[in-house]
Amino acid sequence: MANQANDRRILRVAGRGLALRGDDIDTDQILPARFLTAVTFRGMEAHVFADARAAAAAAGAVHPLDDPRSAGARLLVVNRNFGCGSSREHAPQGLHRSGIAAIIGESFGEIFAGNCVAVGMPCVQADAETIAALQDLLGTAPQTVLSLDLEQRTLTAGDRVFPVSLAAGRQRQFVDGTWDPTAVLLAAGPAIEQTLAEVQAFQG
Amino acid sequence: MGQTLYEKVFNRHVVREVAPGQYQLLADLHLLNEVSSPPAFEALRERGLHVRHPGLTFGSSDHSISTSGRADDFADKQAAGQVAAMGRNMTDFGLTYFDPAAGEHGIIHVVGPERGLTRPGMVIVCGDSHTSTHGAFGAIAFGIGTSQVRDVLASQTLLMEKLKVRRIEITGSLAPGVYAKDVALHVIHALGAKGGVGFAYEFAGAVVDRFSMEERMTLCNLAIEAGARCGYVNPDRTTYEYLHGRDHAPRGAAWDRAVAAWEQVRSDADAVYDDVVTLDGDAIAPMVTWGTSPDQSAPVDGHVADAATAAEHGWTDDVLDFMGFGPGQPVLGTRIDVAFLGSCTNGRLSDFVAVAEQIRDRGFRVAPHVRALVVPGSQRVRAAMVAAGLDRVFADAGFEVRDAGCSLCCGMNADRLTAREVCASSSNRNFRGRQGSPTGRTLLMSPVMVAAAAIAGEVTDARQLFART
Numbered sequence: 058m059a060n061q062a063n064d065r066r067i068l069r070v071a072g073r074g075l076a077l078r079g080d081d082i083d084t085d086q087i088l089p090a091r092f093l094t095a096v097t098f099r100g101m102e103a104h105v106f107a108d109a110r111a112a113a114a115a116a117g118a119v120h121p122l123d124d125p126r127s128a129g130a131r132l133l134v135v136n137r138n139f140g141c142g143s144s145r146e147h148a149p150q151g152l153h154r155s156g157i158a159a160i161i162g163e164s165f166g167e168i169f170a171g172n173c174v175a176v177g178m179p180c181v182q183a184d185a186e187t188i189a190a191l192q193d194l195l196g197t198a199p200q201t202v203l204s205l206d207l208e209q210r211t212l213t214a215g216d217r218v219f220p221v222s223l224a225a226g227r228q229r230q231f232v233d234g235t236w237d238p239t240a241v242l243l244a245a246g247p248a249i250e251q252t253l254a255e256v257q258a259f260q261g
Numbered sequence: 262m263g264q265t266l267y268e269k270v271f272n273r274h275v276v277r278e279v280a281p282g283q284y285q286l287l288a289d290l291h292l293l294n295e296v297s298s299p300p301a302f303e304a305l306r307e308r309g310l311h312v313r314h315p316g317l318t319f320g321s322s323d324h325s326i327s328t329s330g331r332a333d334d335f336a337d338k339q340a341a342g343q344v345a346a347m348g349r350n351m352t353d354f355g356l357t358y359f360d361p362a363a364g365e366h367g368i369i370h371v372v373g374p375e376r377g378l379t380r381p382g383m384v385i386v387c388g389d390s391h392t393s394t395h396g397a398f399g400a401i402a403f404g405i406g407t408s409q410v411r412d413v414l415a416s417q418t419l420l421m422e423k424l425k426v427r428r429i430e431i432t433g434s435l436a437p438g439v440y441a442k443d444v445a446l447h448v449i450h451a452l453g454a455k456g457g458v459g460f461a462y463e464f465a466g467a468v469v470d471r472f473s474m475e476e477r478m479t480l481c482n483l484a485i486e487a488g489a490r491c492g493y494v495n496p497d498r499t500t501y502e503y504l505h506g507r508d509h510a511p512r513g514a515a516w517d518r519a520v521a522a523w524e525q526v527r528s529d530a531d532a533v534y535d536d537v538v539t540l541d542g543d544a545i546a547p548m549v550t551w552g553t554s555p556d557q558s559a560p561v562d563g564h565v566a567d568a569a570t571a572a573e574h575g576w577t578d579d580v581l582d583f584m585g586f587g588p589g590q591p592v593l594g595t596r597i598d599v600a601f602l603g604s605c606t607n608g609r610l611s612d613f614v615a616v617a618e619q620i621r622d623r624g625f626r627v628a629p630h631v632r633a634l635v636v637p638g639s640q641r642v643r644a645a646m647v648a649a650g651l652d653r654v655f656a657d658a659g660f661e662v663r664d665a666g667c668s669l670c671c672g673m674n675a676d677r678l679t680a681r682e683v684c685a686s687s688s689n690r691n692f693r694g695r696q697g698s699p700t701g702r703t704l705l706m707s708p709v710m711v712a713a714a715a716i717a718g719e720v721t722d723a724r725q726l727f728a729r730t
Contacts, residue, residue, distance in 0.1 A: 080575055081454055081554045085692040089699070090672035094325050094339040096299035096346045098407075108699035138455035138488060142692060144297065144390040146406035164458050167490045168390055168404050175408030224422055226283020237408070239308070242416040245276050245285055249418055252276045252287045253314070259273065260382060261511060261518025 065234035067177060070159040071204040072131030074214070076192040077121055082135065083142035084169060088151050090143075101151035122155075126199040134191045134203075135162040140169025140180075149173045159205050161212060161221060163188050174227050177236045179207060181221040187212075191219070207231045263529025265426045266495055267461045270401045270526055274384045276418055286421045290378060290385040290400075291413050292369045293320035293356070295347035296673065297388025301411035302350040310415045312354045317417065319378060321359040322347050323368040325673045328636050328663035336675045354414075367639020367665040370394040370605040374478065375641055377507025381496035381523040386413055391605045391689065393484040396493035397477035398500055399526055401461070403491040424490060425459055425535035428528075430466035433543040438724035440615070441476035442607060442687065442707040444468065445483035446548035446558050451540060453574075454556040457489030460535070463528060464494050468542040474503040475611040482606045486555040486689055495527040549592045549720055550691045550705040552580045557691075561710065561722045565590045583693060584702055585681070592720055595704065599684040600633040600715035601696075602660070604670040607687035607708045608638025610645050616712045617654045619727040627659030628718030634676065635660045636668040660715070672697030685714035 092104040106122055113120040121127060133152070139162045140148060149172045152160075160173065160180045170180045183191075194201055194214055204213040205221070207228060212219045230236040264272075276285040291314075298320065305311070312318055325340040327333075335341040344361070351358035359365040359372050366372070370391055373379045381399035385392060388410040395402035409419045429452075431444055449456075462484045469477065477494045484492025494500075501520055504510045511519045546560035557576065559565065566576060567589035581588060586595075602608075602616065613635065619625075627633045635655045637643035643665055646652050652662045669676040670688035677697025678684055684696055684703050691703040704720065713723035 079577065083554075083690075083692045085672075085690065085695050089694050091336075091697065093296050093673055094337065094343045096343055097303065098300055108694045112699065138458060141454065141488065142390060142485075142690060144388055144392075144404035144406055146297065146300075146388075146408060149406075164455065166488075167458060168406060172406035172408065175406060175412075224282060226280035226420065226422065229280045229283075230420075238420050239310075239412050239415055241279065242285060242412055242418050242420070245416070245418065248276050249287065249313070249416060252274065253289065253417065256273060256287065256289055259522050260380070261515055261522050 067231040074132045074195045074203040075127045075130035076134045076195045080137040084148040087148040098150040102154035105151040131158040132203045133160045137163040141166035144168040146172045149176045153178045181223045183221045187219045263531035265528045265532045267426045285418050288384045288386045291318045292387035295322040295343050296324045297407050299346050300407050304411045312414045314417045315355045319357045321369045324667045326666045328666040328668045330664045364640050368605045371638030377510035382526040390485045393491045394478050394482040396481040399496035424461040427460045427536040428463045428534045430539045431468035431542045432466050440707040441479040443548045445480050447545045449487045449556045450558045454554045455488045457487040460489050462489040462492040475609045496523045595720040597685045598682040601669040601686040603636030604688035606689040612708045617651045620658050621654045625716045627715045633660045633715040636663045637665045640665045685711045687711045
């Protein structure tokens with residue numbers, strides 16, 4: 058891993074995993090709306106899954122995020138359509154600020170996945186069997202270290218190696234350290250106005 | 262080989278291919294709201310950047326704004342601060358603001374179309390998932406996050422991968438009492454809340470061809486609930502007739518040139534799609550959701566999923582526990598506490614007209630135990646309602662008519678459910694906690710069905726309640 062302060066490359070994410078089971082976990086659940094009237098993302102980590110965690114506690118249960126066996130987890134393992142619904146970037150910002158560094162899932166809400174790139178938190182896809190195996194493993198051995206290799210597009214869990222997928226452009230953004238793309242976009246310079254002029258000319 | 266509208270519009274807006282399959286895409290309209298934009302402006306200030314094309318950037322405050330008609334009636338100080346920050350940012354960066362102080366505001370997805378900002382062939386972005394609404398005009402319109410809002414402000418562009426295109430044809434015709442909302446909920450039920458992940462949805466077929474622009478907006482609005490990042494309808498005479506004469510629509514010779522260009526962006530007759538689905542419009546009934554995902558729905562005379570159906574879809578028992586339903590229970594007769602007419606899905610004039618036509622001069626009253634809100638999607642919609650006397654029709658029937666805003670759809674303003682209240686809602690999401698109470702419950706349905714539930718005090722078949730014999 059790079060160690061220069063201005064080096065933003067993300068080549069590998071390693072750490073303990075946390076299974077959040079269920080399809081269609083929407084961003085209203087990840088970050089409830091009443092916390093969205095803030096004008097900054099600072100402090101969003103305090104509100105991640107606030108309602109689900111409170112409901113679990115009230116029912117005498119433990120939400121996976123509050124399970125001491127998974128404390129300090131850096132990789133989330135989720136199922137289908139994770140992060141669907143609202144475009145609120147507060148959801149990935151809150152997860153990232155609470156220590157999550159990557160998410161492995163069967164599929165993702167697309168606005169959420171795009172926001173995760175901009176936050177520097179890779180979302181990679183794996184097939185249902187892989188996700189089931191990982192979630193089961195984390196259930197029985199929550200101490201297992203998962204290692205996501207973004208260059209090779211693999212996830213290592215103990216002695217098992219699983220392929221994961223990620224669009225080529227996004228992979229390059231993490232590996233190059235250009236996941237915050239403002240500078241890349243501005244580098245297009247006058248080509249932007251050229252395209253705008255063409256579009257406006259076409260529209261009459 | 263022909264192309265789809267999606268491919269044509271996408272390709273025309275590509276500035277360059279940044280990596281294989283990843284494009285720098287130009288947006289020719291950027292809409293802002295007060296929730297997702299403040300940290301983007303904060304980032305511009307931190308980085309010393311300006312807004313590259315202020316003339317393509319428009320904003321409104323809709324999510325956290327009060328609908329009570331009193332300017333200081335915010336849910337909390339933070340919401341008040343957010344709307345104040347929006348006004349400051351719009352002024353500081355020289356952007357057009359539909360200012361609540363001037364009564365210009367409304368939900369941005371209602372305001373954009375009614376001002377003629379939304380036009381065919383555009384790429385339209387906004388920090389809100391229901392930006393898909395604008396696809397009704399034959400635009401590629403999709404929601405983005407705050408970091409992308411920052412990027413579009415700074416560069417007028419963003420990084421995008423191409424979506425696949427699924428054409429959804431709704432054939433035949435709709436039965437009386439069945440609306441665009443029902444078509445959308447039916448599509449979501451048929452294809453699933455995650456069925457559209459990776460796709461743009463092109464809505465077509467005889468039913469969609471006959472839809473008004475406002476009906477098409479309802480349909481495209483809900484594309485995101487089907488998992489599709491955007492939905493669109495090919496532009497046609499209905500589109501042009503709606504646009505003609507609106508504030509930002511081209512005029513004179515420019516109008517004729519624009520229509521000629523818009524005709525070219527339609528999907529070609531021989532366009533190749535990644536998938537085509539045909540659904541029978543005649544078979545669609547008024548729909549009601551019973552769960553916490555928009556695909557968990559049934560026809561009004563149908564039932565909550567039984568154990569076998571739930572297992573087939575991978576739906577877990579905790580959904581029914583949360584909603585307080587038993588497996589296989591009828592949807593009809595579900596008691597409600599709140600009725601909400603409004604939102605970017607169903608907060609346009611035709612939505613309120615459709616309801617008013619059913620209740621005007623017929624002595625219907627909202628049930629005593631129900632709180633019923635009518636919230637116009639914009640202050641212009643409100644003014645049109647007043648001009649047509651609809652505010653009196655609703656008030657006489659016991660509905661409370663409010664000022665414009667997202668209101669009870671989003672849980673960010675003073676309009677919220679409390680505790681386990683059940684809300685019959687014309688909005689777009691039945692997610693847990695969506696309407697502002699962590700344990701509140703939402704039943705999505707058409708505006709006319711919401712009104713019928715308000716009057717009956719429970720989910721009822723509007724076709725029977727409002728039948729004229």
